[in-house]
Amino acid sequence: MAKNLVIVESPAKAKTINKFIGKDYDVKASVGHVRDLPKSELGVDEETFEPTYEILEGKEKVVSELRAAAKKAEHIFIASDPDREGEAIGWHVVNLLGKDASKVRRILFHEITKNAVQKAINQPLDIDMNKVNAQQARRVLDRLVGYKLSPLLWDKVRRGLSAGRVQSVALKMIVDREEEIKAFLPEEYWSFAAKLSAKNPPPFIAKLTKVEAKKAEVPNEELARKIEAQLKSGSFRVAAIARKEKKQSPGPPFITSTLQRAAYNRFKYPVKRTMQIAQKLYEGKELGGEFGLVGLISYMRTDSVRVSDDALVEVRQYIGARYGEDILPEKPNVYKVKKSAQAQDAHEAVRPTSTAFDPDKIQDFLTREEYNIYKLIFERFVASQMKPALFDVTDVDIENGNLTLRASGEVQKFAGFLAVFQDGAVPDDDEDGEKVDDKALPAMTEGEMLELLSLDTRQNFTQPPPRYTEATLVKALEENGIGRPSTYGAILTTIQARDYTYKHEGKFHPTQLGMLVKKLLKESFGDIIDETYTAGLEDKLDEVEEGKLEWKDLMKDFSKKFTKDLARAEKEMTQVKGTGLETDEKCENCGAPMVIKFGRFGEFMACSNYPECKTTKEIAKGDAAGTDDETIICDKCGKPMALKRSRFGQFFACTGYPDCKNTKDPKLLKANIPNEPQLPCENCGKEMVLKSGRYGPFYSCSGYPECKTIRKIGGGKSTPPKPTGVKCPKCEEGELVERRSRRGVFFSCSRYPKCEFALNNRPVARECPKCHAPYLMEKETKREGQIELCNNPECDYREKIAVPASS
DSSP: OOSEEEEESOHHHHHHHHHHSOTTEEEEEOOSOSEESOSSSOOBOTTTOOBOOEEOTTOHHHHHHHHHHHHHOSEEEEOOOSSHHHHHHHHHHHHHSGGGGGGEEEOOOSSOSHHHHHHHHHSOBOOOHHHHHHHHHHHHHHHHHHHHHHHHHHHHTOTTOOOOHHHHHHHHHHHHHHHHHHHOOOOEEEEEEEEEEOSSSOOEEEEEEEETTEEOOOOSHHHHHHHHHHHHHSOEEEEEEEEEEEEEOOOOOBOHHHHHHHHHHHHOOOHHHHHHHHHHHHHOEEOOTTTOEEOOBOOSOOOOOOOOHHHHHHHHHHHHHHHOGGGSOSSOOOOOOOGGGGGGTTSOOBOBSOTTSOTTTSGGGSOHHHHHHHHHHHHHHHHHTSOOEEEEEEEEEEEETTEEEEEEEEEEEEOGGGGTOOOTTOOOTTOOOOOOOOBOOOOOOTTOEEEEEEEEEEEEEOOOOOOOOHHHHHHHHHHTTOSOTTTHHHHHHHHHHTTSEEEETTEEEEOHHHHHHHHHHHHHOTTTTOHHHHHHHHHHHHHHHTTSSOHHHHHHHHHHHHHHHHHHHHHHSOOOTTTOEEEEEEOTTTOOEEEEEEETTEEEEEETTTTTOOOEEEOOOGGGGGGTTSOOBOTTTOOBEEEEEETTEEEEEETTTTTOOOEEOHHHHHHTOOSOOOEEOTTTOOEEEEEEETTEEEEEETTTTTOOOEEETTOOSOOOOEEEEEEOTTTSSSEEEEEEETTEEEEEETTTTSOOOEESSEEESOOOTTTOOSOEEEEEETTTEEEEEOOOTTOOOEEEOOOOOOO
16 A cells, blocks of 8 residues: 555556656646635625635545545645645645645656656655645635626626626737727838949949938828939949848747747647647656657746756756757856746746657657647757857948948858747737848849839828737737736637637637727726736735735725725626617618627617617628628528528528528638539538538538538648558558548558557668668758758667758
């Protein structure tokens, strides 16, 4: 019988730890939180702020099992995650163990590896009540705001609404940006790009930068044509040449927010999905062979860029061996820890647990998404400990009368960290920034005369600020001090689930309901949804974690103002429920003003003359929004189509319903795909109709559900698997065949689903020259080109494939 009990949050984490912790330990999972505030009541004493906790519904069995295991154990170790939430989970578990709580010690580790866990067990700690109290303060703050504001919105706007302390600030930022866009007045300006040639090739582009030694500002066509005429008739002379070396330093290893942003920018993974993938990598993956089940990355909810000494030694050895000593700095690169991370500076950056787990070597043990995120983390960490990239930069000023143009060239002379990681200087989506091409200017001398080959005169208009994507919203939240690493995912999920915002083409748009709620909250609770005030609260929560502030003192200060604002809002907040929001639009049937109302299925427009006039109209969103000014005509009966909503989203339906049941998907209208294919079903002969699914448009038999035939747009039948000539190494019966999915080409056993062996890289029937494995794999990388490698994780065979010279 095991003498020691280890309690973690998740079964996956328990499984990984159980593999290497020894027979004297029994590892159990709490499966997340076991206690919380009650669902049906406030659960907080409004005088003392003392919370009342209860066992979560469905967790009674888990708690019973933990109590039974605790009674048998001599020692109990709480091994929940190393943050406030993990500390609180551990504290709640301890409080449920009764007299067995005296056996409990806390162990902390930031990666799930054998060494890290054993080291933590040898250095047990006590539960950190400062961390627990910081989490309690956040939970009670959020409960007070949610339970007090939500009923107010129910009364003033619509039943079922809710308001969260941090989510409301994120909503305000999205609505503020939308208001900026609507208020934006574009300004005209003109730009000039001259294609010039010097004595030496190649031709190059120079752009107008100054007029009479001042910054070039050309606001209208009249002035633009004068400048254009001067540029075409005048002569171009090299006035000055400046050469300098530019250094581009690597970025620090990832923290939570930078990982989320990079994953969105590179792969378009939503923040929530990125954290789910990272959680799996942290909790452990089975790598087979000598490695077995092991955690691949350090804890992924962190503000710290700190790296342990052991990890620094290992990565520097890896860089020297793989990329050469010339790319390795004399001392490890050290990155500054920002103020908000100092409370948790015992944490580390998000990094691989060992450089032995090279992404390409373990690729076949990971899903495509896991491989993408792991490779991103691995390469960023390795790059962070490399030398800067060096560039030779040349700026040439060219004069044409009182006009000055500038040509810039940049040539990389030392790759540095860019040999591994290319995203260091790439801006977030929709943010200003240009990536300079690695292009040299021709050799020129001062005073040299140049020839004009062509001139591009272009009218431009200033653009409004872009709407937020998930990546840019996370960046804005971080820059404003809103939330912490563990909360970003929840914030973005909540603001979309509340029908306050929606995403179209990856960008956040506020709904009419979202704009109304923001307006009402700002009028009555300006502080609560103010970025500066919310950031100040986050700093105070950090002070609680550091032991500098009592959490109930924080609650008293907050409650004093909040209670006063709440009482005023109950009397003064605008009443929208029942009456709706006025608009400038008139009812097409009676001429009365249309108002925006908020129902259980979302917002819609209704005639203010209700119940005498029952006209309603859907408010277009997303792909349907682009059809506002168009009349969509039914191609079956010729009547107009109206925008409708179902639980699956918006669609156009014929106004001739029920006589005509024709519908159209806004996505298909936008894609300009004909809705009337005139195709017979190949199986039953009935008409095929156009549908839209999660993977795009497709044709489906109108005889569904009796006939379930579908056909891809522009496609036909799927391509049959192609044999590779390699015997399946798992079942030794089937053959590895090439298949194609929506994500690309992969190779799997021909006996699937009886045998599920699969590879991402092409197998070739050639024995490994090093370990004599029966096959090798071929792949192509940007750095190495075509290579062949062994799939045996214990074999490091990896060689370039010689490309035959063309005759």
